[in-house]
Amino acid sequence: AQSVTQxxxxxxxxxxxxxxxxxxxxxxxxxxxxxxxxSPGQGLQLLLKYFSGDTLVxxxxxxxxxxxxxxxxxxxxxxxxxxxxxxxxxCAVGAGDYKLSFGAGTTVTVRA
Amino acid sequence: xxxxxxxPSWVICKSGTSxxxxxxxxxFQATTMFWYRQFPKQSLMLMATSNEGSKATYEQGVEKDKxxxxxxSLTLSTLTVTSAHPExxxxxxxxxxxxxxxxxxxxxxxxxxxxxx
Numbered sequence: 001a002q003s004v005t006q007x008x009x010x011x012x013x014x015x016x017x018x019x020x021x022x023x024x025x026x027x028x029x030x031x032x033x034x035x036x037x038x039s040p041g042q043g044l045q046l047l048l049k050y051f052s053g054d055t056l057v058x059x060x061x062x063x064x065x066x067x068x069x070x071x072x073x074x075x076x077x078x079x080x081x082x083x084x085x086x087x088x089x090x091c092a093v094g095a096g097d098y099k100l101s102f103g104a105g106t107t108v109t110v111r112a
Numbered sequence: 113x114x115x116x117x118x119x120p121s122w123v124i125c126k127s128g129t130s131x132x133x134x135x136x137x138x139x140f141q142a143t144t145m146f147w148y149r150q151f152p153k154q155s156l157m158l159m160a161t162s163n164e165g166s167k168a169t170y171e172q173g174v175e176k177d178k179x180x181x182x183x184x185s186l187t188l189s190t191l192t193v194t195s196a197h198p199e200x201x202x203x204x205x206x207x208x209x210x211x212x213x214x215x216x217x218x219x220x221x222x223x224x225x226x227x228x229x
Contacts, residue, residue, distance in 0.1 A: 041225075042222050043116070043207075043220035043223050044207075045220070046217055090155065101158075102156045102157075
């Protein structure tokens with residue numbers, strides 16, 4: 001079965017600074033990878049996904065992620081964070097079926 | 113597009129009563145719907161998957177007699193928590209997919225906060 005590890009429980013970043021959230025997955029074949037964002041009391045919004053092809057994926061809100069098979073990683077980055085980026089971020093991996101396995105999430109706090 | 117709603121957004125019920133949560137796809141037909149449970153500061157755990165007109169498929173460890181799922185139409189799935197107890201208090205999130213069995217985006221609802229007293 002697939003699994004996801006997000007090593008950072010909480011990250012604090014200054015507004016305008018860059019952000020990188022780590023995600024490591026475990027899966028025997030080529031994974032389907034996702035990053036979602038969840039604002040307090042809200043559902044999840046898809047930021048970006050990787051199925052195949054170019055390993056650098058562009059998403060919404062200025063986010064990008066890079067798939068590195070050798071490191072089993074799919075880290076999320078943003079060059080310059082905005083206060084509105086404060087939220088919970090979840091990495092998820094899907095297998096050949098429709099099920100998604102989510103990481104524990106990383107809480108991002110943005111300080112002025 | 114691809115909006116999923118849930119109702120209610122929060123509910124408080126007494127122990128022993130049943131609670132129904134609705135999940136609707138507003139602008140697309142959801143062949144497959146998923147129900148997740150999220151504890152505070154934790155990740156989402158898939159509870160069950162339902163395809164329209166079929167019985168739901170429950171994940172291991174999820175009591176199907178306690179968490180009744182009905183996917184009666186292509187835009188509506190319901191989760192009924194029967195004889196709720198305080199340990200059932202949680203954040204329940206549904207998602208919907210326009211495909212059957214294929215891994216495309218799941219569109220998530222805003223969640224329902226259930227508190228059992």
